[in-house]
Amino acid sequence: MRLPTMSNNFLLAPILECSSPCFQSRDIKLAVLGAGSVGKSAMIVRFLTKRFIGDYEPNTGNLYSRLVHVEGDQVSIQIQDTPGFIQVQEGFVQVLDSLSRCAKWAEGFLLVYSITDYSSYQFIRPLYQHIRKVHPDSKIPIVIVGNKGDLLHARQVQTDEGIQLANELGSVFLEISTSENYHGVYDVFQYLCKEVSKLHNHSSSGDRRRSSIIPRPKSPNMQDLKRRFKQALSSKVK
Numbered sequence: 652m653r654l655p656t657m658s659n660n661f662l663l664a665p666i667l668e669c670s671s672p673c674f675q676s677r678d679i680k681l682a683v684l685g686a687g688s689v690g691k692s693a694m695i696v697r698f699l700t701k702r703f704i705g706d707y708e709p710n711t712g713n714l715y716s717r718l719v720h721v722e723g724d725q726v727s728i729q730i731q732d733t734p735g736f737i738q739v740q741e742g743f744v745q746v747l748d749s750l751s752r753c754a755k756w757a758e759g760f761l762l763v764y765s766i767t768d769y770s771s772y773q774f775i776r777p778l779y780q781h782i783r784k785v786h787p788d789s790k791i792p793i794v795i796v797g798n799k800g801d802l803l804h805a806r807q808v809q810t811d812e813g814i815q816l817a818n819e820l821g822s823v824f825l826e827i828s829t830s831e832n833y834h835g836v837y838d839v840f841q842y843l844c845k846e847v848s849k850l851h852n853h854s855s856s857g858d859r860r861r862s863s864i865i866p867r868p869k870s871p872n873m874q875d876l877k878r879r880f881k882q883a884l885s886s887k888v889k
């Protein structure tokens with residue numbers, strides 16, 4: 652299957668339609684970032700369809716929308732697939748702009764490099780720092796993924812390097828093969844969805860707590876009302 656190239660960065664997935672209408676009030680918004688052809692589109696499609704589809708048009712920023720199950724609950728997720736920034740020379744400003752917009756929009760991030768491409772690994776740190784800069788106060792979940800784990804003969808990034816980087820940045824790390832192992836991809840997206848859900852729950856319980864300290868409107872004082880009613884009656888009688 653070839654996915655059509657789209658220029659609209661925030662296009663709502665015409666390719667992978669929702670399995671049923673997306674009625675949830677609060678979507679989980681994820682973004683998949685990485686420099687070059689590290690397998691971002693393949694990972695998203697693998698997660699949503701379970702299939703590995705190996706051939707894609709260069710990605711210009713598709714948004715996928717779908718209902719999925721997270722810990723038994725059905726949730727609506729949106730996944731932004733972002734272009735491989737570094738390789739794009741023309742319209743560089745526009746690409747950076749789309750990165751910033753995406754960083755502001757998403758609530759959970761997947762930073763992907765390919766174990767066969769050292770430069771894609773080197774791009775993870777600045778990406779991570781950019782996201783943290785955009786969300787300075789939040790505990791926004793970020794997972795670092797070393798993809799193409801099946802291409803051992805072409806490995807340029809050692810597993811230890813991935814672990815070390817993630818430890819330094821305080822992030823979660825996983826090395827996976829999108830082509831050979833669906834479960835790795837599934838685990839990564841499930842983890843992110845759970846973490847974002849936790850943040851949603853946390854902020855909504857904050858809302859509940861806030862609303863519980865807002866003073867309830869006072870109910871009318873019945874004794875006072877009765878007294879005034881009696882007074883009014885007795886003055887009429889007079």
Ligand SMILES: Nc1nc2c(ncn2[C@@H]2O[C@H](COP(=O)(O)OP(=O)(O)OP(=O)(O)O)[C@@H](O)[C@H]2O)c(=O)[nH]1
Nearest residue numbers: 688689690691692693705709710735799828829830
């Ligand atoms: N061997 C192997 N190939 C993979 C894997 N994941 C993706 N690929 C291949 O890597 C190439 C790039 O995959 P894409 O999903 O298009 O990568 P992308 O990051 O979306 O690339 P851009 O569109 O340039 O941003 C394709 O030929 C995929 O088939 C993997 O785990 N193993």
